[in-house]
Amino acid sequence: MTTEIRRPISLAARDPRWSQEAECQYTDPELFFPVGHSKAAVEQAERAKAVCMQCPVRDACLEWAVATGEQFGVLGGLTQEERWALTKVTPRGPGQAMDRCLEAREQILAWREELVPLRRIASLLNVDRSVLRAALQRFSRDDKRQHDLEVAA
Numbered sequence: 665m666t667t668e669i670r671r672p673i674s675l676a677a678r679d680p681r682w683s684q685e686a687e688c689q690y691t692d693p694e695l696f697f698p699v700g701h702s703k704a705a706v707e708q709a710e711r712a713k714a715v716c717m718q719c720p721v722r723d724a725c726l727e728w729a730v731a732t733g734e735q736f737g738v739l740g741g742l743t744q745e746e747r748w749a750l751t752k753v754t755p756r757g758p759g760q761a762m763d764r765c766l767e768a769r770e771q772i773l774a775w776r777e778e779l780v781p782l783r784r785i786a787s788l789l790n791v792d793r794s795v796l797r798a799a800l801q802r803f804s805r806d807d808k809r810q811h812d813l814e815v816a817a
């Protein structure tokens with residue numbers, strides 16, 4: 665008889681349709697929730713992804729995570745940011761790229777607060793870095809204008 669210890673499973677495996685087969689049920693759930701973007705956090709995410717790559721229900725997990733917009737953790741072999749990028753189509757030209765940045769303003773600012781490098785954000789958004797820089801400048805200008813309006817009121 666095996667004495668296998670089943671730890672609490674990751675968020676991904678909460679769906680009863682496939683949780684019994686989830687590879688992560690045998691893994692410390694903390695592994696799937698790296699914090700920040702330090703070297704250690706990136707390595708942790710890679711280890712979690714390696715578990716997902718062995719998982720027989722990875723496709724179902726990823727589909728569920730994208731469909732529900734799950735914001736946290738490595739699910740279906742992708743980080744939250746990678747899942748976000750997966751749902752975005754390639755912009756046609758700088759105009760569409762800027763529109764994408766403007767639409768993603770809150771997400772971009774959250775990534776900046778987490779010290780995600782510009783290069784990485786541009787890649788996730790599938791836009792040129794110069795467009796992303798221009799969008800960040802525009803955010804700053806908009807914030808300053810809003811601040812000035814509030815002060816003048």
Ligand code: SF4
Pocket residue numbers: 674676677686687688689696715716717719720721722723725726738739740741
């Ligand atoms: S794909 Fe990863 S997170 Fe999803 S159930 Fe499998 S091991 Fe867990």
